[in-house]
Amino acid sequence: xxxxxxxxxxxxxxxxxxxxxxxxxxxxxxxxxxxxxxxxxxxxxxxxxxxxxxxxxxxxxxxxxxxxxxxxxxxxxxxxxxxxxxxxxxxxxxxxxxxxxxxxxxxxxxxxxxxxxxxxxxxxxxxxxxxxxxxxxxxxxxxxxxxxxxxxxxxxxxxxxxxxxxxxxxxxxxxxxxxxxxxxxxxxxxxxxxxxxxxxxxxxxxxxxxxxxxxxxxxxxxxxxxxxxxxxxxxxxxxxxxxxxxxxxxxxxxxxxxxxxxxxxxxxxxxxxxxxxxxxxxxxxxxxxxxxxxxxxxxxxxxxxxxxxxxxxxxxxxxxxxxxxxxxxxxxxxxxxxxxxxxxxxxxxxxxxxxxxxxxxxxxxxxxxxxxxxxxxxxxxxxxxxxxxxxxxxxxxxxxxxxxxxxxxxxxxxxxxxxxxxxxxxxxxxxxxxxxxxxxxx
Amino acid sequence: xxxxxxxxxxxxxxxxxxxxxxxxxxxxxxxxxxxxxxxxxxxxxxxxxxxxxxxxxxxxxxxxxxxxxxxxxxxxxxxxxxxxxxxxxxxxxxxxxxxxxxxxxxxxxx
Numbered sequence: 164x165x166x167x168x169x170x171x172x173x174x175x176x177x178x179x180x181x182x183x184x185x186x187x188x189x190x191x192x193x194x195x196x197x198x199x200x201x202x203x204x205x206x207x208x209x210x211x212x213x214x215x216x217x218x219x220x221x222x223x224x225x226x227x228x229x230x231x232x233x234x235x236x237x238x239x240x241x242x243x244x245x246x247x248x249x250x251x252x253x254x255x256x257x258x259x260x261x262x263x264x265x266x267x268x269x270x271x272x273x274x275x276x277x278x279x280x281x282x283x284x285x286x287x288x289x290x291x292x293x294x295x296x297x298x299x300x301x302x303x304x305x306x307x308x309x310x311x312x313x314x315x316x317x318x319x320x321x322x323x324x325x326x327x328x329x330x331x332x333x334x335x336x337x338x339x340x341x342x343x344x345x346x347x348x349x350x351x352x353x354x355x356x357x358x359x360x361x362x363x364x365x366x367x368x369x370x371x372x373x374x375x376x377x378x379x380x381x382x383x384x385x386x387x388x389x390x391x392x393x394x395x396x397x398x399x400x401x402x403x404x405x406x407x408x409x410x411x412x413x414x415x416x417x418x419x420x421x422x423x424x425x426x427x428x429x430x431x432x433x434x435x436x437x438x439x440x441x442x443x444x445x446x447x448x449x450x451x452x453x454x455x456x457x458x459x460x461x462x463x464x465x466x467x468x469x470x471x472x473x474x475x476x477x478x479x480x481x482x483x484x485x486x487x488x489x490x491x492x493x494x495x496x497x498x499x500x501x502x503x504x505x506x507x508x509x510x511x512x513x514x515x516x517x518x519x520x521x522x523x524x525x526x527x528x529x530x531x532x533x534x535x536x537x538x539x540x541x542x543x544x545x546x547x548x549x550x551x552x553x554x555x556x557x558x559x560x561x562x563x564x565x566x567x568x569x570x571x572x573x574x575x576x577x578x579x580x581x582x583x584x585x586x587x588x589x590x591x592x593x594x595x596x597x598x599x600x601x602x603x604x605x
Numbered sequence: 606x607x608x609x610x611x612x613x614x615x616x617x618x619x620x621x622x623x624x625x626x627x628x629x630x631x632x633x634x635x636x637x638x639x640x641x642x643x644x645x646x647x648x649x650x651x652x653x654x655x656x657x658x659x660x661x662x663x664x665x666x667x668x669x670x671x672x673x674x675x676x677x678x679x680x681x682x683x684x685x686x687x688x689x690x691x692x693x694x695x696x697x698x699x700x701x702x703x704x705x706x707x708x709x710x711x712x713x714x715x
Contacts, residue, residue: 171644171653171656171658171660171662172642172643172644172662174652174653174656174658175643175644175646175648175649175652175653176643177652178652180628182625182626190643192642212643214631214632215631215643215648216631231642231643233641233642234641236641252641254632256632257638274632418630420628421627421628424626424627424628425627429626429627
């Protein structure tokens with residue numbers, strides 16, 4: 164555990180890749196699920212953290228306890244079912260390094276730990292493999308009540324993509340595939356029309372897994388001629404760039420945004436459109452002189468900004484075109500991008516799993532504490548069960564309580580007898596009428 | 606504060622702030638992969654330096670340049686600052702003594 168006594172360690176947890184700063188009150192390093200459960204019970208304001216690579220402030224604390232999940236890094240592979248069980252602190256790079264010697268790989272390639280990537284539901288760099296959600300078989304997480312929840316595919320939506328506001332992901336069972344020898348080809352053109360005709364055709368090919376698109380300026384920074392470029396990734400060796408050349412190219416693409424960061428383009432967006440709408444958006448960006456990259460398989464375009472005014476204009480355009488957040492998540496920075504219906508649904512799920520609002524406060528949606536009177540009652544009930552007494556004392560208390568109840572019952576019965584109309588009871592129980600009473604008198 | 610120390614600190618601050626803005630690759634760092642705590646990562650160390658904390662954690666770096674040449678150069682400068690502040694590792698001191706005494710870092714007499 165790290166607390167304020169050794170603050171130079173704590174200061175590293177105040178920020179993530181977003182450049183936003185908060186304040187961490189403490190950092191804890193759970194090693195297993197039991198540790199996580201204990202932490203959830205003991206603390207009030209928790210922020211789960213993986214690699215800290217979120218660029219929208221997803222793991223920026225606000226006087227919170229940071230739960231650094233990186234020490235939960237076990238990997239178990241089941242050969243029969245070809246499913247790998249991974250703890251939340253394992254990075255994708257580490258997972259693939261472990262799987263490589265046995266001939267398997269996990270195709271969702273991106274930066275971050277498994278927990279972090281599931282929390283954002285990140286897509287793969289090779290767009291045809293989709294988002295990580297599609298590769299999860301089972302997931303385990305500790306919710307805000309301190310319960311260990313295990314969900315199958317059907318209920319994954321209650322944790323995946325919700326940025327850790329409903330629970331702390333502890334492990335997941337993921338599907339993996341045998342290692343594929345991949346290759347790539349590069350298509351370049353000055354004509355945007357031609358680029359989209361080619362992309363439309365390539366999207367239909369089954370063995371094409373990556374369609375990475377670059378604007379002329381971005382292409383130039385990557386060392387290509389100043390034209391539109393599509394990097395076409397094949398799931399076989401049909402491409403022209405193979406072996407080491409492919410690995411070099413892939414690594415270049417993987418960290419492509421660093422090139423733009425160096426040119427002062429440090430802010431970015433990630434709108435996702437239908438493929439038919441992508442061209443319209445790109446024409447808009449070209450007119451605005453905004454450099455961009457994109458994934459034409461998924462329809463996600465990443466415009467980069469060095470100017471706030473341009474960014475505002477582009478965001479307005481994204482809203483007009485109904486673009487949805489594609490891969491960065493919502494975090495602290497982009498809460499305005501969620502519509503009211505989505506907010507309602509997320510709020511409902513959040514309160515179901517985290518009624519005490521312990522987890523990742525202020526991320527994704529804002530919920531005020533005052534609206535949870537009902538939850539405070541649940542909290543009271545839960546606290547009742549927590550007893551510091553010994554089992555013998557508990558048992559004695561239980562026996563005393565039971566006796567009290569019996570006494571209570573008797574007195575209630577007495578009271579009942581007083582209130583009941585005796586005539587009516589005789590009529591019902593013994594079938595006695597007023598006539599019988601008269602006969603008795605006679 | 607010595608002039609050399611002051612100048613070094615200014616240089617480090619500029620370089621590190623720039624590196625933080627440009628993005629730092631944590632996953633490549635061998636020390637971070639073993640220790641698995643943020644303050645052992647290149648980004649963590651950069652944040653520590655950017656906040657004027659010069660601690661011995663800076664010695665926990667392989668100087669392997671996996672995080673980038675510029676950042677690695679800053680860590681080397683930070684070590685120099687720590688030496689000027691007499692916050693040196695014992696092993697380092699011993700090594701230098703050995704070198705002065707015997708001409709080799711192990712202190713083996715010929």
